[in-house]
Amino acid sequence: MGNADYVHPSTNVEPSHRVAVAVPPRQPFFKSLKASVKETFFPDDPLRQFKNQPRSRKLVLGLQYFLPIFEWGPRYSLEFFKADLIAGITIASLAIPQGISYAKLANLPPILGLYSSFVPPLVYAMMGSSRDLAVGTVAVASLLTASMLGNEVNANENPTLYLHLAFTATFFAGVFQASLGILRLGFIVDFLSHATIVGFMAGAATVVCLQQLKGILGLDHFTHGTDLVSVMRSVFSQTHKWRWESALLGCCFLFYLLLARYFSKKKPNLFWISAMAPLTSVILGSLLVYLTHAEKHGVQVIGQLKKGLNPPSITDLAFGSAYLSTALKTGIVTGVIALAEGIAVGRSFAMFKNYHIDGNKEMIAFGTMNIVGSCTSCYLTTGPFSRSAVNFNAGCKTAVSNIVMAMAVMITLLFLTPLFHYTPLVVLSSIIIAAMLGLIDYNAAIHLWHVDKFDFVVCMGAYMGVVFGSVEIGLVIAVGLSLLRVLLFVARPRTLVLGNIPNSMIYRSVDQYPDTNNVPGVLILEIDAPIYFANSSYLRERISRWIDEEEDKLKPSGETSLQYVILDMGAVGNIDTSGISMLEEVKKITDRRGLKLVLANPGGEVMKKLNKSNLIDMIGQEWIYLTVGEAVAACNFMLHSCKPKSVTAESQTWNDNV
Known part of the structure; x- marks a missing residue:
């Protein structure tokens, strides 16, 4: 990641009116199962043309569905x-x-x-x-x-x-x-x-x-x-x-x-x-x-x-x-x-x-x-x-x-x-x-x-x-x-380090965009696949290695020590119980190291599982955000509010750059 030569002004503003990440309303099991089966086997919804039609019309439509010659033949x-x-x-x-x-x-x-x-x-x-x-x-x-x-x-x-x-x-x-x-x-x-x-x-x-x-x-x-x-x-x-x-x-x-x-x-x-x-x-x-x-x-x-x-x-x-x-x-x-x-x-x-x-x-x-x-x-x-x-x-x-x-x-x-x-x-x-x-x-x-x-x-x-x-x-x-x-794609999903694109609230991979800026005290990781039993252990170990590498890089440079780990979960379409256990273990790892775990952009299915497993309470509702930009703004605000000695000088440098 590049040096912190730019910070969007909003990252120094208190997120007082942020929109909380909502948990989708609970659905009965059989209703949810029916919706999943329908999306898997009937994504084109072939029965929609039969809705609200008289019986004679349904008979004609059914005949045309199985024998299309009756559909185009009259024309x-x-x-x-x-x-x-x-x-x-x-x-x-x-x-x-x-x-x-x-x-x-x-x-x-x-x-x-x-x-x-x-x-x-x-x-x-x-x-x-x-x-x-x-x-x-x-x-x-x-x-x-x-x-x-x-x-x-x-x-x-x-x-x-x-x-x-x-x-x-x-x-x-x-x-x-x-x-x-x-x-x-x-x-x-x-x-x-x-x-x-x-x-x-x-x-x-x-x-x-x-x-x-x-x-x-x-x-x-x-x-x-x-x-x-x-x-x-x-x-x-x-x-x-x-x-x-x-x-x-x-x-x-x-x-x-x-x-x-x-x-x-x-x-x-x-x-x-x-x-x-x-x-x-x-x-x-x-x-x-x-x-x-x-x-x-x-x-x-x-x-x-x-x-x-x-x-x-x-x-x-x-x-x-x-x-x-x-x-x-x-x-x-x-x-x-x-x-x-x-x-x-x-x-x-x-x-x-x-x-x-x-x-x-x-x-x-x-x-x-x-x-x-x-x-x-x-x-x-x-x-x-x-x-x-x-x-x-x-x-x-x-x-x-x-x-x-x-x-x-x-x-x-x-x-x-x-x-x-x-x-x-x-x-x-x-x-x-x-x-x-x-x-x-x-x-x-x-x-x-x-x-x-x-x-x-x-x-x-x-x-x-x-x-x-x-x-x-x-x-x-x-x-x-x-x-x-x-x-292999499921078992070894990519995890990417994100940085801030200058003059924006957009965060992208530092490998794809080398000119991105790092955020002092914050490690932003993107998980690029659903989290299942096949990859949960690998992701836990990979996240731990990213944290180790980030801390090792910051120690000799004298920069701000690592305070927050943000997981961008926008690409995590679903998660199973093994994935929930993985997040619990990552939460324990960050707690032992004195770090704060923050989640950004979790989808509806993920939020349902997090809510049912009480992981939201463990992480804290206030540490789950709609976007990476909001999560970074909250972390930066907390860094300024707490004003630890290791943060003050670096924050002053950021303000000067702004």
Whole structure:
């Protein structure tokens, strides 16, 4: 702290008319508990629109709440339909090849990718609150499904059981997602921080790209592991089986897809070039194979796709299987990841158009569409970024674009599936790789490094865990590091020494503002977090050390001896019984040293606890102030009133400076 070269005049004035810090009125326990629960689980107060409404109106509002299509449907216009029609056809051109590709990635029959782009979008169009989200399968969830189920059941050796487990995992994912929304537990998804998602997505994208080496090189056998070491070992142990025809075709289509994306980024109005590129690749690849009979020369093709709409699969749910726990675990993990991606994407595009989406309603919508999907031969779906970005850029107005996309997929299922017989698998691999490269956001990682090194560590922990371990390991590492950071913040909160900013009554950290002035005889400390059992012992010891350091600094300098310790509790939002005990011990420590403990700016919850524990009486009501400035004024007034010998000379210096 700097020398005392300025004191605000009010610090030498008797605080005769100060406002006492009030204790909030007592509330019955159950009323207080109800308020806390409501703020935790219902911060948006979804029931407020139902208040003071007739019963018929409440019925309509309830229907609109759970089925938002009844809210915006009556206002739908022909102009909106024209925009949604174009957007729906555009995303259908992307959904069809992506659906087939991602189903293969999940080790499921390719037709399931089309099934999953038909029923779930129809459900979401009725229940979702986002205008821009385009529903479909995603690569990360597909990879998770293949990885977690594949560890227990081989999709090639036992395809029927694997398929049934995939439906069951989708059902559990839907139940889990809907339950989070109904129980208002959406904050659980917030444990997936931005750094976690950046690292996890990049790691998953890297693993997905590595997995596509099987299709690019035309290999028949490949490792079931997803880590880098297993994939590289599998690739280079089969160099004699590499097919140059497949590799050449794959590289050509990958170059075309990346070139289309490059042009679309350079000129956003040409977004349709990138959107149409996957379907164009499928058409060109199929024609090339058909005309050259490349399937006879090592180029693998999809083969026969079954015509017709989604068959029911409710009887295929494997609730009695020995692998039920695996399906449950897979459903929960994939459900959380799908929620995090879908809600993040929906909120991102909602910000662009300046409207609000309800996270809990989105969870119910996602959960319902996956429950319905699991009963209609679909696997896990959410709102993928790539498809939603195309939907947004195509000018969609409402969720009707999802209905248009579903109708286009329906026409494909009924009439066009035979056309995909000659589609080469290497083209699907190229489509997946091109899509995944967009998920490796190295600029975001660099930004994390510049802004917050610990967030960068979390990001790289997730990335390395996924690439060198598994998707589950990467997720656990990232979430574990994030929780560790929260625990460290709670267990080791900052305590700051405050000084007076010249010519003001403002007190700020002396580290942040080096020109602040110290207050003779007064040590001002700010506690920067709630006080709980996890940090109470640390805070007691840290406050004692601050007092020791301040007294040691004052002794050789001959300045005024320490008389008062002010604790600024403005950032202490709450306190538990361990925190109360800590303050009692600090009070005893200051009493033994002949110091006076003063509290400044305690919040309502803190004052309630202090009052109930009788700590206010121990400290003294007259030593609890609304602001640090008032507390300093009172301490300075007492220093002048008492006029101890060690204070008089220093006070004279202060008055001279004023």
